Amino acid sequence: MGTPTIIIAVVALLAVPVLAPTYIVHIATFVAIYTLPVIGLGFVSGFTNRISLAQGAIFGIGAYVTGLLTTKFGWSPATAFVPSVAGAVVVATALGAPAMRLAGLYFVMATIAIHQIVWTVLMNWIDVTSGPQGVRSIPSLSIGSISLDTPERYYYAALAFALTSLVLAYRIVSSRLGLHLRALSDDELAASMSGVPIFRAKVVALALSAAWAGTGGFLYAHYMRFIHPEMFTLEPSILFLTMAMFGGYRSLIGMVIATAVLESATEYLRPFGEFRMIAYGLILLFGMMFFPKGILTLVPDVRGWMARLLSAGARS
């Protein structure tokens, strides 16, 4: 992407709250928030070939740490940011690092166990997490004396976080660590023979993925102002995984687009109640049945199809 494209994209993103109705801004805020855990998943899935179903739980830890610190201990959201990211990283590495030795389906199984363990603790450790009551009246983010309590204002905060995280992710992927990770994803054995510290690289990828998820959870908690264990079931994990998968893990922009498309699609289906979930399930099922390599594989097809059409038109 050239510089002009980036400038146009950023200007368009900045203009959303000015031009669009609140409901669209609300959805756009969610897209910006979800971009973080999805990019995070890209570190683990794109570079170590391990798909995780625990991302929703790690996202939940980020949300719970800040939610509890700001409501029960009176911390300000700004000071709760670092503990919230750190909490996500510590839990993910403590439970997940040993599991990074497992590959393929066995890793998926381990992340399901991790997910359920975190969820059960959130639900049942009532003294700390308030369990099924959830955490209420979480303060919104604020800059100086301006509270970001409208979707329009919060959108800019979420967008700033999303864009910063995107730039950071680009920097990491093109750094030495990124090189190690790419080598690792092509062939673990060959990478280890070439002197890549595989296990360390894998654990760093996991920690990065958790840091991104924790930041997403932090933003989510201060936007929703209310969190509950039911928000962090396997469902968001599946959603994040699908977004990353449809976007094709290694393409940061692909993942952002997939997040935007899937989030708005499922949001527009909301009035249909149960039918919304059926449609969502069908999107997953048909997506996998007919486009096993990701929805974005359609794009070159469209291009090829257009080219054929044009050349056919030229011949006649």
Added chain:
Amino acid sequence: MLAQILVGGVATGCIYAIVGLGFTLVYRSMRMVNFAQGQIFMAGTFLGLVIADHFKLPAVPLILVVGAAAFVIGLIVEKLIFRRLYHNHEVFVVGSIGLGIVLTNAIRIFFPEPVPFPKVFGTGIVTFGGAFFQISYVWVVGLTVLLVLGLHVLFAYTKIGRGLRAVAADTEMAGAVGVDVRKSIAQTFGLSFAVAAIAGVLIGPLYFVSFDMGDMIGLKAFSAAVFGGINSIPGTIMGGVIIGLLENLAGGYVSSSYKDLVAFVILLLTLLVRPNGLLGSETPVKV
């Protein structure tokens, strides 16, 4: 107290074992995990409910009819859906999760509230070693034993079973020596649907049935299958019963709120320490 806990644990464990068998059967043949198994179990329970309400069948014919119907549905679903998901395990994982979401919410439209299941096993109370429990528990345990014996006979002495075992051992070789691999895989799914639906009829009379009952039981049954060895049928049965017992013991003596943690801690520890499970034999890819 202890006897009560043990009896309850064995009965719950039997349900985990049977639902877990669904995961094991598919995994043995396909090296894939069907994450819709819990929801298939739930849908099977409702299939049992509808059949029991319409035809007022006694317990044994009901189980046979529901099992047969689920087997046929399994064959059809394999042909229409699963067959298109065999690319790799990621596709299968997400696709089967999608199918699970569709099943849950489709049933939810018809049965939004929990409903009672007809008491097909009667309402008697049995005493055993100082513990009182419903007669249904005896049926659950007894029928689990019968089902396992039935599966053993099927796998050991019938042509279909030999085909299934051959495919599970080595798909390519099985095809080379004349086993119809496609048909065997379809039958595997049929069988996994049938055992899930039978588990549904067994657990139905014990509790109310609801559209979300498959989520937790499915994941715990999956833990049981991995713990016992996801490619081993005896392992899965053992894993189910052990997890059922431990869970009930933890619920009785430690804390009822952390009861649900038992299965998942066991799952994680199994994967880290002995990924092929208690009785499994395959070596997973480790780097």
